[in-house]
Amino acid sequence: MSKALMSEAQAKAAAPGCGPILPDHNDQSRSLRKQVFEHVRAHGTAARADTARALSISAGSVTGIAAELITDGFLQEVEDVARQGASRGRPPVALAVVADSFHVIGINISDRVHSAVLTDSVGCILAEVTATADQQRRSVAELVTEVAPLIAQLLDDAGKTESEIAAIGIGISGMVDNNTGVVKWSPLLTEANAELGSAFAALTNCPVFVDNDANIVTLAELWFGDGRAKSDFAVVTVEHGVGMGLVLNNRLFRGARGMGLELGHTKVQLDGALCRCGQRGCLEAYLADYALTREAATALGVTTLQRTNVSLEVLFAEAKAGNRAAKAIFDRAARYLSLGLANVVQLFDPGLIILSGERMRYDYLYADDMLSEVHKLTLHPGDNPCEIATHAWGGLVWAKGATALALTAATDSLVGVSTP
Amino acid sequence: MSKALMSEAQAKAAAPGCGPILPDHNDQSRSLRKQVFEHVRAHGTAARADTARALSISAGSVTGIAAELITDGFLQEVEDVARQGASRGRPPVALAVVADSFHVIGINISDRVHSAVLTDSVGCILAEVTATADQQRRSVAELVTEVAPLIAQLLDDAGKTESEIAAIGIGISGMVDNNTGVVKWSPLLTEANAELGSAFAALTNCPVFVDNDANIVTLAELWFGDGRAKSDFAVVTVEHGVGMGLVLNNRLFRGARGMGLELGHTKVQLDGALCRCGQRGCLEAYLADYALTREAATALGVTTLQRTNVSLEVLFAEAKAGNRAAKAIFDRAARYLSLGLANVVQLFDPGLIILSGERMRYDYLYADDMLSEVHKLTLHPGDNPCEIATHAWGGLVWAKGATALALTAATDSLVGVSTP
DNA sequence: GCGATTTATTTTAGGCTTTAAAGTATGTCG
DNA sequence: CGACATACTTTAAAGCCTAAAATAAATCGC
Numbered sequence: 001m002s003k004a005l006m007s008e009a010q011a012k013a014a015a016p017g018c019g020p021i022l023p024d025h026n027d028q029s030r031s032l033r034k035q036v037f038e039h040v041r042a043h044g045t046a047a048r049a050d051t052a053r054a055l056s057i058s059a060g061s062v063t064g065i066a067a068e069l070i071t072d073g074f075l076q077e078v079e080d081v082a083r084q085g086a087s088r089g090r091p092p093v094a095l096a097v098v099a100d101s102f103h104v105i106g107i108n109i110s111d112r113v114h115s116a117v118l119t120d121s122v123g124c125i126l127a128e129v130t131a132t133a134d135q136q137r138r139s140v141a142e143l144v145t146e147v148a149p150l151i152a153q154l155l156d157d158a159g160k161t162e163s164e165i166a167a168i169g170i171g172i173s174g175m176v177d178n179n180t181g182v183v184k185w186s187p188l189l190t191e192a193n194a195e196l197g198s199a200f201a202a203l204t205n206c207p208v209f210v211d212n213d214a215n216i217v218t219l220a221e222l223w224f225g226d227g228r229a230k231s232d233f234a235v236v237t238v239e240h241g242v243g244m245g246l247v248l249n250n251r252l253f254r255g256a257r258g259m260g261l262e263l264g265h266t267k268v269q270l271d272g273a274l275c276r277c278g279q280r281g282c283l284e285a286y287l288a289d290y291a292l293t294r295e296a297a298t299a300l301g302v303t304t305l306q307r308t309n310v311s312l313e314v315l316f317a318e319a320k321a322g323n324r325a326a327k328a329i330f331d332r333a334a335r336y337l338s339l340g341l342a343n344v345v346q347l348f349d350p351g352l353i354i355l356s357g358e359r360m361r362y363d364y365l366y367a368d369d370m371l372s373e374v375h376k377l378t379l380h381p382g383d384n385p386c387e388i389a390t391h392a393w394g395g396l397v398w399a400k401g402a403t404a405l406a407l408t409a410a411t412d413s414l415v416g417v418s419t420p
Numbered sequence: 421m422s423k424a425l426m427s428e429a430q431a432k433a434a435a436p437g438c439g440p441i442l443p444d445h446n447d448q449s450r451s452l453r454k455q456v457f458e459h460v461r462a463h464g465t466a467a468r469a470d471t472a473r474a475l476s477i478s479a480g481s482v483t484g485i486a487a488e489l490i491t492d493g494f495l496q497e498v499e500d501v502a503r504q505g506a507s508r509g510r511p512p513v514a515l516a517v518v519a520d521s522f523h524v525i526g527i528n529i530s531d532r533v534h535s536a537v538l539t540d541s542v543g544c545i546l547a548e549v550t551a552t553a554d555q556q557r558r559s560v561a562e563l564v565t566e567v568a569p570l571i572a573q574l575l576d577d578a579g580k581t582e583s584e585i586a587a588i589g590i591g592i593s594g595m596v597d598n599n600t601g602v603v604k605w606s607p608l609l610t611e612a613n614a615e616l617g618s619a620f621a622a623l624t625n626c627p628v629f630v631d632n633d634a635n636i637v638t639l640a641e642l643w644f645g646d647g648r649a650k651s652d653f654a655v656v657t658v659e660h661g662v663g664m665g666l667v668l669n670n671r672l673f674r675g676a677r678g679m680g681l682e683l684g685h686t687k688v689q690l691d692g693a694l695c696r697c698g699q700r701g702c703l704e705a706y707l708a709d710y711a712l713t714r715e716a717a718t719a720l721g722v723t724t725l726q727r728t729n730v731s732l733e734v735l736f737a738e739a740k741a742g743n744r745a746a747k748a749i750f751d752r753a754a755r756y757l758s759l760g761l762a763n764v765v766q767l768f769d770p771g772l773i774i775l776s777g778e779r780m781r782y783d784y785l786y787a788d789d790m791l792s793e794v795h796k797l798t799l800h801p802g803d804n805p806c807e808i809a810t811h812a813w814g815g816l817v818w819a820k821g822a823t824a825l826a827l828t829a830a831t832d833s834l835v836g837v838s839t840p
Numbered sequence: 841g842c843g844a845t846t847t848a849t850t851t852t853a854g855g856c857t858t859t860a861a862a863g864t865a866t867g868t869c870g
Numbered sequence: 871c872g873a874c875a876t877a878c879t880t881t882a883a884a885g886c887c888t889a890a891a892a893t894a895a896a897t898c899g900c
Contacts, residue, residue, distance in 0.1 A: 032887080049848055058888045063850055089847025090895040175799075232676035248676055256652035256668055257804070260769030265799055267759045269689065277799055281759075339687045339701075347767060349680030379595075379685055379697060384677070452857080469877055478859050483879055509876025510866040 016044025017097075018123035018223050019407070020231070020250040032057060036065045037074060037415045040095050041122060042228075045080060047092030066095060074101045074121075074415055097122050102166040104410055105154060105206075106402030107147060108216070109172040111135055111188055111240070114147060115399040118154040118165075121410070123224060123403065127157035128396060137187070140194045144203055151204060166414060167207045169405030170200060171216035171398050173240065177258050181210045184259075187240075207413070209405045213237070213398060214261070215252055217356050218245025219408075220401030222252070226354055226389055233352040234344055236263060238337065238359040242284045246348060264288065268339050286336035289359070292329060299325035316362055330362060334370040342377035345386045355390045356397075436464025437517075438543035439827070440670040441648050452477060456485045457494060457835045460515050461542060462648075465500060467512030486515060494521045494541075494835055517542050522586040524830050525574060525626075526822030527567060528636065529592040531555055531608055531660070534567060535819040538574040538585075541830070543644060543823065547577035548816060557607070560614045564623055571624060586834060588628045589825030590620060591636035591818050593660065597678055601630045607660075627833070629825045633657070633818060634681070635672055637776050638665025639828075640821030642672070646774055646809055653772040654764055656683065658757065658779040662704045666768060684708065688759055706756035709779070712749060719745035736782055750782060754790040762797035765806045775810045776817075 019042045035055050040046045046054075052062045069075040080094035099120040107116040115130040129150050138146070151168075155161060174186025181197015183189060189196075201208040211219075218235040221227035227235070231250045237243040242264030246253040255261055264284035265277055272281030276290060285291050289312060296315040300323075318326035341353060375385050439462045455475050460466045466474075472482045489495040500514035519540040527536040535550040549570050558566070571588075575581060594606025601617015603609060609616075621628040631639075638655040641647035647655070651670045657663040662684030666673040675681055684704035685697055692701030696710060705711050709732060716735040720743075738746035761773060795805050 047848075059849065060851080060889080061887060063848095064887090067850095087847080088845075088897045090849075092848060255767075255769035257769045257771055260767060262766040262799060266763040266766045267797055268687070270755060270759060279797060279799075281797075335690060339690060343686040343763070346682040346686045347675075347680060349675035349677050351677055377687055377699060377701075379682060379699075467877075479878070480860080480880080481858060484858095487879095507876080508868045508874075510878070512877060 017042050020222055020228055032061055033065050034416045037069060041097045045078060045094040045096045047094055049092055073098055102410055102414055103160055103164055104166055104403050104406035105168045106399045106406055107170045108398030108402055115396060116150045116154055117399045118158045119403045127154045129153045137190045139190050140196055140199050144199050148203060162204055165206050166410035167406035169402035170210045171213050171402045173213045176210050176212040178211045178254060179258060207409060209409050211405055214243030214245045216398055216401035218252060219404040220397045221354055222247050223404035224400060226391060230352050232350050234348060234350040235354045235356055237357040238287055239357040241288050268336055283340045287333050295329045299329055338370045338373035341374045345378045352387045360390050360392050437462050438643050440642055451836060452481055453485050454836045457489060461517045465498060465514040465516045467514055469512055493518055522830055522834055523580060523584055524823050524826035525585055525588045526819045526826055527590045528818030528822055535816060536570045536574055537819045537823060538578045539823045547574045549573045557610045559610050560616055560619050564619050568623060582624055585626050586830035587826035588624060588626045589822035590630045591633050591822045593633045596630050596632040598631045598674060599678060627829060629829050631825055634663030634665045636818055636821035638672060639824040640817045641774055642667050643824035644820060646811055650772050652770050654768060654770040655774045655776055657777040658707055659777040661708050688756055703760045707753050715749045719749055758790045758793035761794045765798045772807045780810050780812050
């Protein structure tokens with residue numbers, strides 16, 4: 001059991017490169033070309049010989065593939081600072097990804113603030129931009145109009161043109177079909193089954209990939225965060241709703257039919273509290289913003305509270321100041337969170353759960369009591385209990401995670417094929 | 421939503437061949453040799469041309485591979501009854517698996533009765549044997565002594581010798597590490613971390629594979645039952661405990677770390693009913709045999725009930741006869757079952773859930789009320805609600821499922837390599 | 841400094857798998 | 871019977887990868 005509040009800067013410094021560090025054991029089909037590229041990117045720099053050993057392929061293959069990737073402009077030989085004067089034998093020559101071999105854009109669409117970043121092929125941010133959003137629901141067309149200036153601004157700031165962007169990733173809360181880019185439902189949109197992906201593809205002439213916010217945060221962890229060194233882990237987000245993302249074997253698991261993982265709407269109580277989805281007893285109905293403020297209204301004796309986040313802050317301050325009713329609200333939420341996490345452990349048995357989301361500032365939600373409660377509610381016969389970490393990112397997680405979506409796709413299309 | 425009570429004979433007649441019908445899209449690494457063999461086995465018979473089209477490989481490859489498999493004795497050309505006088509052109513030559521190219525044994529170890537079957541390479545039962553078990557916990561050594569006669573009997577009945585058995589599959593309830601054959605915990609064994617696999621391997625000189633009973637039933641569905649035509653589905657068993665198995669992309673999903681899928685111990689109630697695992701609020705504590713009999717004791721005014729299954733029968737009879745208290749017990753169990761199933765749907769989004777286990781005879785558990793309750797407790801934005809089927813197999817499911825475990829392994833080791 | 845040693849990378853020849861395309865076999869249709 | 875359709879087989883060649891030999895570039899001991 002551990003807790004870690006890590007800044008983005010720390011996460012960046014923790015390990016070089018980006019992307020999952022552990023190789024993917026299941027899938028032999030990835031071309032060696034892509035495997036070599038991904039190995040170098042994951043480790044920041046890697047020598048040919050190391051790469052050959054790590055991937056269990058012959059040195060000759062690496063030589064050939066590296067030469068090809070260098071010719072194509074994806075890799076380059078660099079001075080290896082780490083290994084200076086180390087050992088005998090011919091010194092290895094380090095390979096590194098050519099940072100500006102391609103670029104991607106990641107966009108997060110939210111109810112309060114949109115954010116977008118433009119990064120190079122190793123995930124370094126070249127430009128970032130945010131814009132406050134009006135809180136109304138809107139149509140896809142309106143949303144495109146709303147977000148288009150952000151993209152233009154990014155390109156301008158980074159000095160790039162549309163044609164230099166290999167892919168765009170978009171995160172939005174709601175139910176998203178990642179394969180088709182269709183948003184089946186979102187609290188931000190007026191339409192159901194909105195063709196968000198194709199709308200942005202038409203706008204930008206780039207391949208566009210869409211996913212829901214929980215998956216986006218999970219990708220952020222897998223590519224840039226604590227999950228890089230793990231091949232299997234879960235991410236649970238507590239915010240407006242309760243979301244979940246799962247990585248199995250270094251890949252984002254999206255459920256058998258592309259949906260699923262709706263942890264927020266798993267039932268934790270028969271005939272329980274009313275959820276905004278209209279059903280009763282959802283985990284979300286005990287944990288999410290609206291659930292807490294609903295109770296806050298009662299506890300603080302206020303009948304109407306203007307803004308959700310304001311009232312939450314008030315509630316938290318009251319709890320800190322010793323208001324028993326306020327504290328009880330957080331305590332109950334924490335107990336239900338522990339129950340929800342215990343169910344995740346029982347069903348998926350991940351080695352690590354990362355708690356994410358702005359609400360993680362409310363330390364009641366990740367107090368030691370809550371964490372030990374999870375273990376009390378779990379069977380772990382092998383004595384390898386699930387590690388639980390808290391990770392409060394800055395506001396750019398979502399946009400950063402969206403770039404991971406784009407980076408994956410761009411890598412596939414550019415590096416995965418032999419003649420780009 | 422559909423219900424189907426299908427006998428083993430019907431399941432057998434429903435589709436020819438055995439094993440998953442849908443090809444595995446994820447894994448390119450399977451050698452074409454194995455893919456061809458598995459395609460033929462899955463379809464009962466298949467022409468070379470059909471196989472080439474189905475697997476998207478060239479006809480020439482199939483010719484070569486089929487020739488090799490025929491030489492090695494795994495495939496043969498047969499008269500194709502179906503296609504007589506169909507179309508123009510040279511008639512296809514059907515290929516079929518040579519049934520006695522190898523044999524496997526499947527064993528189910530239970531608290532009441534052990535069962536074992538010996539099948540050929542297409543899953544046809546050549547011999548079956550059952551033996552009542554004493555209900556005491558026992559050591560691995562005692563268990564081996566107990567089961568050894570069944571194996572001897574099978575071999576004798578089928579006229580085979582130990583050396584003709586390619587693999588043995590064993591199912592046992594409890595927590596099993598399939599990779600190592602270690603039973604971490606089982607209600608049938610006195611020891612923890614019992615090396616059941618190696619114990620039987622030592623006895624029989626065969627490769628032995630062990631899995632828990634829920635996975636075994638799931639394999640039975642995947643190989644011989646309703647799951648054959650699905651690439652993703654879940655199986656939920658209600659019996660002494662509540663178990664679950666999940667098939668993702670035609671493969672049994674065993675959780676990130678080989679454990680997991682402990683649906684019975686997911687929590688459905690804070691501070692709920694006491695479970696035999698010592699925790700409170702487990703789904704199992706509302707559904708399993710001991711949970712029902714515990715309440716039956718109260719409802720029927722009986723203080724001590726001799727045998728669990730006897731008292732369950734009494735309770736069921738009372739409910740049928742109109743005893744309100746008895747009926748209420750089943751009703752509540754059904755409500756909790758629907759809640760548990762809804763959670764499975766929310767998290768895994770399988771297209772199909774198969775309810776299995778002897779308790780499915782208690783129709784309260786799969787009444788339309790329960791099924792519609794599941795859908796009421798689930799979000800399904802794409803209007804593709806999860807299908808729920810009930811499947812009451814005969815007593816040999818478990819043993820049959822265990823053969824699937826053995827068949828998988830035997831196919832890998834025998835067919836997967838070019839020179840056996 | 842010099843050769844032995846060590847490790848990294850490159851070159852080369854060959855093996856394996858698979859395919860496309862041409863060739864052969866065997867049926868139906870008119 | 872010939873035209874056609876479909877299934878299967880053969881064959882040459884392409885691709886990918888490896889093992890092994892060759893080459894490169896460093897350190898170590900003297």
